[in-house]
Amino acid sequence: xxxxxxxxxxxxxxxxxxxxxxxxxxxxxxxxxxxxxxxxxxxxxxxxxxxxxxxxxxxxxxxxxxxxxxxxxxxxxxxxxxxxxxxxxxxxxxxxxxxxxxxxxxxxxxxxxxxxxxxxxxxxxxxxxxxxxxxxxxxxxxxxxxxxxxxxxxxxxxxxxxxxxxxxxxxxxxxxxxxxxxxxxxxxxxxxxxxxxxxxxxxxxxxxxxxxxxxxxxxxxxxxxxxxxxxxxxxxxxxxxxxxxxxxxxxxxxxxxxxxxxxxxxxxxxxxxxxxxxxxxxxxxxxxxxxxxxxxxxxxxxxxxxxxxxxxxxxxxxxxxxxxxxxxxxxxxxxxxxxxxxxxxxxxxxxxxxxxxxxxxxxxxxxxxxxxxxxxxxxxxxxxxxxxxxxxxxxxxxxxxxxxxxxxxxxxxxxxxxxxxxxxxxxxxxxxxxxxxxxx
Numbered sequence: 001x002x003x004x005x006x007x008x009x010x011x012x013x014x015x016x017x018x019x020x021x022x023x024x025x026x027x028x029x030x031x032x033x034x035x036x037x038x039x040x041x042x043x044x045x046x047x048x049x050x051x052x053x054x055x056x057x058x059x060x061x062x063x064x065x066x067x068x069x070x071x072x073x074x075x076x077x078x079x080x081x082x083x084x085x086x087x088x089x090x091x092x093x094x095x096x097x098x099x100x101x102x103x104x105x106x107x108x109x110x111x112x113x114x115x116x117x118x119x120x121x122x123x124x125x126x127x128x129x130x131x132x133x134x135x136x137x138x139x140x141x142x143x144x145x146x147x148x149x150x151x152x153x154x155x156x157x158x159x160x161x162x163x164x165x166x167x168x169x170x171x172x173x174x175x176x177x178x179x180x181x182x183x184x185x186x187x188x189x190x191x192x193x194x195x196x197x198x199x200x201x202x203x204x205x206x207x208x209x210x211x212x213x214x215x216x217x218x219x220x221x222x223x224x225x226x227x228x229x230x231x232x233x234x235x236x237x238x239x240x241x242x243x244x245x246x247x248x249x250x251x252x253x254x255x256x257x258x259x260x261x262x263x264x265x266x267x268x269x270x271x272x273x274x275x276x277x278x279x280x281x282x283x284x285x286x287x288x289x290x291x292x293x294x295x296x297x298x299x300x301x302x303x304x305x306x307x308x309x310x311x312x313x314x315x316x317x318x319x320x321x322x323x324x325x326x327x328x329x330x331x332x333x334x335x336x337x338x339x340x341x342x343x344x345x346x347x348x349x350x351x352x353x354x355x356x357x358x359x360x361x362x363x364x365x366x367x368x369x370x371x372x373x374x375x376x377x378x379x380x381x382x383x384x385x386x387x388x389x390x391x392x393x394x395x396x397x398x399x400x401x402x403x404x405x406x407x408x409x410x411x412x413x414x415x416x417x418x419x420x421x422x423x424x425x426x427x428x429x430x431x432x433x434x435x436x437x438x439x440x
Contacts, residue, residue, distance in 0.1 A: 007019060007020055008020075009023055009033050010033065011023070011033060011034055011035040011038055012032060012033050012034055012057075012058060013034055013035070013038040013042075013057055013213060013214055013215075014035065014037070014038050014214075014238075014241055015213075015241070015242065015245060015257075016035070016241075016245065018035045022035050022036055022037075023035055023036070024036045024038075024039040024074065025070070026056060026064065026066060026067060026070060027067060027070050028067075029056075029064040029065070029066075029067060030056050030058075030062050030064040032056060032057075032058045032062060034056075034057055034058070036074045038057060038214070039057070039066075039071065039074065040074060040075055040079075041214070041216075042054070042057045042214070042215070042216070043066070043071060043075055043079065043083065044079060045216050045217075047079060047082050047083050047086060049217075050086055050089075051086070052083075052086040052087045052089070052090040053065050053090070054066045054083075057214070057215050058215075068080070068083060068084070068087070088108075096110060096111045096112075097109065097110050097111070098111075098120070098131050098132075098134055099134065100122040100124065100125060100127065100129060101127075101129050101134055101135055101136055102122065102125050102127050102129075104125070105122060105124050105125040105127070107122055107123065107124040107125070109122060109123065109131070111131065116132075117131040117132070118130055118131055118132055119131070119137055157171050160173060163181075165181075209223050209233045210233060211223070211233060211234055211235040211238055212232060212233055212234055212257070212258055213234055213235070213238035213242075213257055214235060214237070214238055216235065218235050222235055222236055222237075223235055223236065224236050224238075224239040224271075224274065225270070226256060226264065226266060226267060226270060227267060227270050228267075229256075229264040229265065229266075229267060230256050230258075230262050230264040232256060232257075232258045232262060234256075234257055234258070236274045238257065239257070239266075239271065239274065240274060240275050240279075242254070242257045243266070243271060243275055243279065243283065244275075244279060247279060247282050247283050247286065250286060251286070252283075252286040252287045252289070252290040253265050253287075253290070254266045254283075268280070268283060268284065268287070288308075292310060295310050295311060295312065296310070296311040296317075296331075297309065297310045297311065298320075298331050298332075298334050299334065300322040300324065300325060300327065300329065301327075301329050301334055301335060301336055302322065302325050302327050302329075304325070305322060305324050305325040305327070307322055307323065307324040307325070309322065309323070309331070311331065316332075317331040317332070318330055318331060318332055319331075319337060356370050359372065362380075362388075362390050362393050363393060364382040364384060364386055364388060365386065365388050365393060365394060365395050366382065366384050366386040366395075367382065367384040367386070369382065369383075369384070371390070373390050378390040378391050379396060
């Protein structure tokens, strides 16, 4: 596997290595390692859901909001305009804004003065319309009726003690149970969105799940299921990217992307339906190579065949027959059988190596040629010009080697011992002669 350069960083969403220029920086807010492509996809998904205050994709640990001015340089212009519209809608209360009913205009009109406004003039097309019911002024007959109905509904809500939802301003009535309420407006919007987009009445396809990798809300059809292994909520797009990265790194046993907590392996047969055919075949090749590591193997030398052949019986195999194209070839040197001349050379090399060991020949440390010493000292000069020691096989510096110096020291010590022994014997002889002379 190739090592990544130091100026590259791994995105925490798509798990790919990107250069510093391709990484997003949320200035003065957070410093999570996320690439610009993932940020753009995250903003598109949130703006489509009419979310104005978009958080960092790493939201489960980071609660910082993305800066629109920082993101303006990397997102399309139309997306930025749409995001600004959503922010404006959030800033302006629903009862203080209106749109011109003229289809050629549709200008946003804001009630900055306060109070109840009925007759209004569009500042762009100068057309008169009713600010309350959003109709042209001569056609407006519903304002009084709407005000009466609103008043009756408010009185009923007060009498029944209904409570407004703080997000959507819908009134909620509690029939029984505890005081914890879950408003149905948000779920209704999401359900309608999936019903209209997928045109399905099956409730299983309508349920919404959040992917642990990209943090996008997706339907059950778009989520991956690792059958009988683990049940982590990961979408199919993230699983395909994860498998692609691992196969490119020559990893055969691919674990679940939630690997710090989950050590389960992905099932190739389950993933076969969602990944491309070429990617699946490459993954299968890696799995085969992992399974065949203990065995000897070779490939047919025929370029039109290239069949994988395995030595399942063990032992040394030379002449072999391809089971697919029926051609004979040498299993050891992977050459067609009539052209095979390398096997005999390999046998000769083995015999020569045994002879070198028995004769105690030494290799030159530079050219690796064997050298035999007939007589003389251990300092050898190879025909390539290298000086080396015949005992240890290392290069000699200034015609000397460490093992030679040790031998000289050992030899000097031995001579000293021999001299001491000789002196001792001479001293004993002198004493014997002196004793013999004294007796006479």
